[in-house]
Amino acid sequence: MADPQRYIAHFDLDSFFVSVEMLNDPSLKGKAVIVGGSRDRGVVTTCSYEARKFGVKSAMPMKTAMRLCPHAILVRGTRGEYSRYSRWVTEIIAAKAPLFEKASIDEFYIDLTGMDRFFDPYQWTIDLRTEIIEKTQLPISFGLATNKMVAKIATDEAKPNGYLFIKPGMEKAFLAPLPVSKFSGVGESTFKTLQSMGIHTIKDVSETAIEVLEKKLGKWGTDLWYKSQGIHEGQVHAYHEAKSISTENTFEENKTDVNFLLSELVRMTEKVAYELRQDDKLTGCIAVKIRYPDFETTSRQTTIDYTLRDDELIPVAIDLFHKLYRKGQPVRLLGVRLSELTNHAVQGSLFDDAEKKNELYKAIDDVKNKFGKALLQKARTVKKKEG
Structure with missing residues (x-):
């Protein structure tokens, strides 16, 4: 029996950050808009098609961008809104797609292989795009083909806000x-x-x-x-199977010292954040887990704006701990988990200090990779010497 015909759709939200900014401020529509960091030190995160006509590109130094397009409107970026819209589109796709992969905050692959027995994959994909646009008001393009590579290139050719179907046999x-x-x-x-x-x-x-x-x-x-030749074997990796990053510590003796527990929590959050950056991922959800001596286990999680930074994850972990912990109770196990992982697609800076922070984390991670992860730690996690 012959293998079923492969159908892979690639969806990409057009100039995602700019599109979100335009929804929040309609006066920006039709204008040259650049989302990014400071005018002097920043980098372009993304820009509108009107700005691209002047040669502005993602990851370009802001100084260069403003020289190419001096009349451009510079927007700092509202990261919480990007996370919200990304989750909204993900939910719409998850409700309909038999199998999908969230490749980044604004990019998705859908595997429709074998579905042509039940519906026309091309019409189904058009209908899904229409639903996303009607519900979110965001422009989105797609390419449909027999593999991921051709589908992605087709999306690129279909932009802005269009779609393209490369029929089986027409790839080359x-x-x-x-x-x-x-x-x-x-x-x-x-x-x-x-x-x-x-x-x-x-x-x-x-x-x-x-x-x-x-x-x-x-x-x-x-x-x-x-x-x-149009040949590509890459598979669509199911989003719900995207692995979380977690760590936990079972103490040799039950612990009641809250300062010690918080110190451990910070250390573990640092550890999973480091692993997150090594995998070049962002996280959209953090959970804290506590197990008591009677083996009763409780956990609590919360969704967050997509991030990879310790200083944004640690306060949330501490807050979750305080909401979860039963005061005075000894603790047998403590754990931290990051989930809702997606590829790190945020190029450049959205806030004034983001470049400096990213450079700092890169420097810290480079030192950890070279000399060992224990060398650099948050002050709170360093145990005081007796004496």
Whole structure:
């Protein structure tokens, strides 16, 4: 029996942060808008299509962006709103999709393989897009194809606020005229190498002998050739199976010292936040767990604005502990869990000190990776020496 025809839809919220800002302030519609950090030190998080026409791009230094588009309106960003809208779109998709992956805060893959026995996958995807737009008022584009790679490139071609279906068997023809830079992973170095070989379009790649590409680019050359044929085996990873990051500590002796328990809580939150950053993830939910000597276990969680920072997670963990802990009761086990994980797609800064904070965390994590995780700790977690 033949395998069912693969159908993968890729959804992407257009200029997501800008779109949310425009919903909250309709006077921004149709104008060159840049969301990002400070005018002097900041970076562009995202920008409207009106600003892109002047060459403004995500992750560009704000000084450069303002030089290219001096009349642009600079918006600081309201991260809580982005989290709210992202969750809203996720809920709409989760209610309808048989299997979906949340690739980032504003990007989703839906696997409709085998569903053509029950409905037309293309019409179903159009209907879902319509529902998202009607309910949230956010513009969203999609590409539908037989694999994730082609679907994502189709979305890119469909923007802004459009959709495109690449029918089975048409993958290679669709990709052929596009520049090789459309493939993710083709950086400046690879691009220059390909240009020196006379390769400019994806068709040029597909017509080059696989051995020649492998000789010039190694394993990446082989991958590139298969991609140019429209072949991609990446799977859609179910969102509800996205792993949480957690840690817990069972104490050798039951503990009643609240200062000690809070010190442990901070240490554990630091630990899971570090792991979060190593996985290049953001978290949207934090939970604290307490087990008492009689093995009664209680936990409490709360949703939060997507973050990867200790200083935003620790106060929430402490607040959850105070709401959960039965005063005076000895504690056998304490735990912290981060869930609702998504890829770290927030480029640049949304607040004045965000760049500095991100640089600080990167520096701290680099030191931990080099010399060991125990070297740098929050002051509260360092145990006082006897004496």
